Amino acid sequence: MVENRPWLTFLSHAVxxxxxxxxxxxxxVTFVASTLxxxxxxxxxxxxxxxxxxxxxxxxxxxxxxxxxxxxAASSMLVNSLVMALVIPLGxxxxxxxxxFAIVYFRFPLRMFFFWMIFVTLMLxxxxxxxxxxxxxxxxxxxxxxxxxxxxxxxSATATFLFRxxxxxxxxxxxxxxxVDGASPMRFFVDVLLPLSKTTxxxxxxIQFIYGWNQYLWPLxxxxxxxxxxxxxxxxxxxxxxxxxxxxxxxxATAILAMLPPALVVMLMQKWFVKGLVETEK
Amino acid sequence: xxxxxxxxSAWLPYALVAPQIAITIVFFFWPAVQAVWYSFQLQDAFGLxxxxxxxxxxxxxxxDGNYLESFRTTALFSVLVAFFGIAISLLLATMADRVLRGxxxxxxxxxxxxxxxxxxxxxxxxxxxxxxxxxxTYVLKGWGVDWNWIIxxxxxxxxxxxxxxWKQISYNFLFFLAGLQSVPRSLIEAAAIDGASPxxxxxxxxxxxxxxxxxxxxxxxxxxxxxxxxxVIDATTQGGxxxxxxxxxxxxxxxxxKAADLGGSSAQSVILMFIVIALTVAQFRFVERKVQY
Numbered sequence: 001m002v003e004n005r006p007w008l009t010f011l012s013h014a015v016x017x018x019x020x021x022x023x024x025x026x027x028x029v030t031f032v033a034s035t036l037x038x039x040x041x042x043x044x045x046x047x048x049x050x051x052x053x054x055x056x057x058x059x060x061x062x063x064x065x066x067x068x069x070x071x072x073a074a075s076s077m078l079v080n081s082l083v084m085a086l087v088i089p090l091g092x093x094x095x096x097x098x099x100x101f102a103i104v105y106f107r108f109p110l111r112m113f114f115f116w117m118i119f120v121t122l123m124l125x126x127x128x129x130x131x132x133x134x135x136x137x138x139x140x141x142x143x144x145x146x147x148x149x150x151x152x153x154x155x156s157a158t159a160t161f162l163f164r165x166x167x168x169x170x171x172x173x174x175x176x177x178x179x180v181d182g183a184s185p186m187r188f189f190v191d192v193l194l195p196l197s198k199t200t201x202x203x204x205x206x207i208q209f210i211y212g213w214n215q216y217l218w219p220l221x222x223x224x225x226x227x228x229x230x231x232x233x234x235x236x237x238x239x240x241x242x243x244x245x246x247x248x249x250x251x252x253a254t255a256i257l258a259m260l261p262p263a264l265v266v267m268l269m270q271k272w273f274v275k276g277l278v279e280t281e282k
Numbered sequence: 283x284x285x286x287x288x289x290x291s292a293w294l295p296y297a298l299v300a301p302q303i304a305i306t307i308v309f310f311f312w313p314a315v316q317a318v319w320y321s322f323q324l325q326d327a328f329g330l331x332x333x334x335x336x337x338x339x340x341x342x343x344x345x346d347g348n349y350l351e352s353f354r355t356t357a358l359f360s361v362l363v364a365f366f367g368i369a370i371s372l373l374l375a376t377m378a379d380r381v382l383r384g385x386x387x388x389x390x391x392x393x394x395x396x397x398x399x400x401x402x403x404x405x406x407x408x409x410x411x412x413x414x415x416x417x418x419t420y421v422l423k424g425w426g427v428d429w430n431w432i433i434x435x436x437x438x439x440x441x442x443x444x445x446x447x448w449k450q451i452s453y454n455f456l457f458f459l460a461g462l463q464s465v466p467r468s469l470i471e472a473a474a475i476d477g478a479s480p481x482x483x484x485x486x487x488x489x490x491x492x493x494x495x496x497x498x499x500x501x502x503x504x505x506x507x508x509x510x511x512x513x514v515i516d517a518t519t520q521g522g523x524x525x526x527x528x529x530x531x532x533x534x535x536x537x538x539x540k541a542a543d544l545g546g547s548s549a550q551s552v553i554l555m556f557i558v559i560a561l562t563v564a565q566f567r568f569v570e571r572k573v574q575y
Contacts, residue, residue, distance in 0.1 A: 003474055012377040013384075019374045020391045023451065026406040029417060033409065045420040095301040102298035107288050114299050121310045123562050127509045127531045128554040131538045131547060132313035132320070152309035155302055168285070175287040185289040214399035216513035221539070232399045236517050239405070248409060255402050262397035267390055274456060277396075 027259070034058070034253035041248050057253040065226075066250045070237035072226040074254050077234040081213050081258070084149055084230060088215075089208030091154030093201050100163035101189055105175065122157045126217055134221050144225045153218060158280045159204055166200050167193065203276030206269050210262045231258040314555070320548035332545075339549035348525055349533070349550070355439075356529040360507035362443045367450045367503050368496065374451070375458035376484065389459070396452040400445075401513030407445040408518040431519065435526030438519045442527050445518065446511045454499050461495035462488065501565045508557065530554060 029048070033041055036051040065071040102108075103115050126133060133152065142148030170193070178188040219230045229237065235258060238251045266273050321339055323332040343349045378388050395403070410418045413430040422429045431438040465488055473483045512531050515521060521528035521536060528536070534554060538547030 005480070008480060009381065012380045015377045016374060016381065016384075016388045016392075019370075019377075020388060023392060023395055023448065026403075026410055026448070029410060030406055042415055044415050045417055046415065048417070095305070098298040099302040102295040104285055105289050106291065106295035106298075108295045111295070114303055117306055117311075118302060121306050123555065123558045124310045124314050125509055125558065127512060127534065128551045128558060129310070129313040129317045130535055130551065131544060132316035133309060134539075135316070136309060136313055151305065155305040155310065160302065172285060172287045175285070175289070179287065179289070185291060185294060188289070210397050214397075214402075216399060216401045216516070217535070220516070232401050232513070235405055236401055239517070248412075248415070251405065252409065255405060258402050259398050262399075263394045266394055266397040270390065270393070273393075273396075274460075277453070277456060278460060 030252045030255055033248055034256050036249055038247055038249050053249065057249050058257075061250050061253045061257070065234070066238040066247050068238075068245070068247055069240045070226060070229065070234055072229045072234050072237070074231065074234065074257050076227060077229050077231040077254075078257060078261075080146075080149070080228060081230040081232070082261075083146055084153075084215055084219070085209045085213035085261070087146070087150040088153050088212035089205045091150060092156040092159045092208055093204055095154060096156050096159035097163050097194075097197065097201070098189075100160050100167055101193060103160075104164055104167040105185065105188075118155075118157050118160050120157075121155055130217075130221065137222050143222050144228045148222050149215075149219055149228070149230075150212075153212070153215065156208075159208075162200060162204060162280060163197065166197060170196060199272075199275070200279070202269075203272045203279060205276075206265060206272045207276040207280055209265055213262045234258075317548045317551045317555075320544050321552045322545075323548075324545050335545070339545045340553075343546065343549055343553070348528075351525050352528050352530055352533045355525065355527065356508065359439065359443065359511075359527070359529055360504045362439075363446045363450065363507040363511070364500055364503035366443065367447045367454050368499055370447065371451045371454035372458050372492075372496075375455050375462055376488075378455075378459055379462040392455055393452040395449050398449055399513060400449055400510055401517040403445045403449040404442070404514035404517035407441055407448065411441050431523075433523055435523055438523055438526050442511065442514050442519060445514050446507065449514075450503060450506055454503070457495055457499055458492065461492045465491050498565070501561060505558075505561050505565075508554075508561070530557075 032048060032050050033046065034057055035054040036047065037053045037056075040047055040051055040053075061074040063073050063075065065073050099114070099118065103111060137143055137148050137152065140148075142151075174192055175188060178192060183191070214232060215230065216232055216236075219228075219233050220236070223229055223233060226237075231254065235251060235254050238254065239246055322334055322336060324335040324338065325332040374392060378385055378392075381388070398406075408431075410416050411429060411431055413419060413432055416429075419429045429437055431441045469487055469491075470483055473487055478486070508529070509531055511529070512535065515527055515529060515532045516535075519527040521532050530550065531554065534547055534550045537543045537550065541547075
């Protein structure tokens with residue numbers, strides 16, 4: 001703070017509080033709706049104070065899903081989401097760290113060609129190759145499988161770059177010492193590089209956990225079986241028509257369940273989250 | 283930049299890059315090549331036969347009023363999302379950078395929407411604005427505004443913009459906050475001693491120094507509006523009413539998956555690919571050059 005201006009400080013707090021409230025308002029209404037009965041929501045305006053249906057709504061969605069739309073139970077959808085949210089970041093980290101190691105610590109023909117191949121994937125998001133990718137998955141028999149949900153998403157240009165950048169900052173003396181001592185490349189990788197990369201991996205994991213959990217278009221394309229729905233897809237499938245036809249209390253309970261894990265990860269692992277966000281965008 | 287010390291092995295580096303390269307070939311390059319190939323083909327109504335038609339699919343697209351309309355819709359949508367997303371988060375970040383007390387709490391309470399999936403953000407706001415039962419609709423009705431995004435195109439656009447901006451504010455906020463914290467305090471102090479008021483200091487010192495961050499966020503937000511908002515649209519308006527929110531990405535999906543128009547959808551994919559390439563190049567150039575006044 002450069003100077004003391006009480007009114008400006010007051011204004012800052014007012015604006016920030018307004019921002020926090022505006023950001024939190026939809027979450028609050030969602031939570032309230034998830035504790036009400038459908039009749040209470042249908043009367044306009046709905047109450048803005050939590051009701052007593054919390055246990056009923058949540059146990060209904062967790063065990064049986066909605067009655068009008070998708071009947072997938074939220075418990076199985078949460079498991080599917082968790083599989084995506086764990087396998088995608090772990091897979092991305094695993095294949096990116098070894099390809100970055102190869103590109104930084106070896107000289108071999110086609111090295112730059114591979115590097116550019118990985119780079120170009122940045123320009124080919126799922127959205128621009130929807131149907132052919134779907135066909136590939138169908139031909140490989142990967143529709144409605146965990147492999148289909150995760151493997152195509154674990155190629156990662158950003159993670160490879162991040163590890164490459166990081167490896168470039170590691171002093172050459174370490175590799176030299178390892179070579180003088182007769183350590184094999186893999187020994188150097190496992191005993192020196194991996195321990196040094198821990199913070200980068202943690203940051204990347206947090207970002208990619210959220211990425212995996214929140215996938216939408218991909219599971220929408222390749223899951224037709226209710227037992228393979230992820231939570232986000234399940235919410236969409238519970239919406240059956242225009243506003244009054246939906247079981248909003250159940251949809252909102254599922255929405256809360258869908259938001260809780262990634263929101264907790266962001267808030268509790270804030271340090272890693274911010275680091276990951278800022279570094280992956282460099 | 284290259285490493286001076288390297289290891290030697292005839293096979294190891296290939297084994298190390300193999301998994302990543304295999305996935306990129308099977309799930310990225312092969313489908314992308316096929317998208318380009320399909321875009322030159324015309325299929326008959328049953329999908330049994332196809333013939334090579336050259337650029338006919340592209341020519342048809344640019345004669346199609348709906349497609350050109352979708353371009354306009356996407357442009358309007360991304361400008362609105364980028365503008366409001368950047369303006370609101372810059373305001374919040376500037377305020378958060380000023381306050382001493384509670385700065386950490388504000389930050390925590392502002393960043394969590396990053397964790398919300400776009401589709402879920404769409405459902406949340408669709409519920410608030412639901413024509414007959416939504417709480418915001420109810421309040422608006424009290425003010426004499428008849429809000430029904432299921433029928434009215436501009437209100438549907440409003441809804442998807444609000445949901446998309448709401449989700450993106452946290453991201454922009456974090457980058458602006460980091461940018462603001464790297465503005466040298468001595469410059470601001472010098473200006474303050476010379477008697478410059480806080481707004482004047484902001485517009486003549488802080489804002490120009492933030493321009494690299496702002497340009498970067500501009501590109502990121504446009505990419506976000508072009509591609510990542512698919513979930514918002516699909517969970518709420520599904521491109522409607524009419525064509526009011528049918529952005530390019532949604533149209534590719536709709537024409538390809540729902541309407542099964544392989545050639546037309548692939549031609550749209552190829553055009554989108556060019557847009558992504560342009561945006562990626564723009565992003566890297568801005569980041570490299572560090573635009574400054």
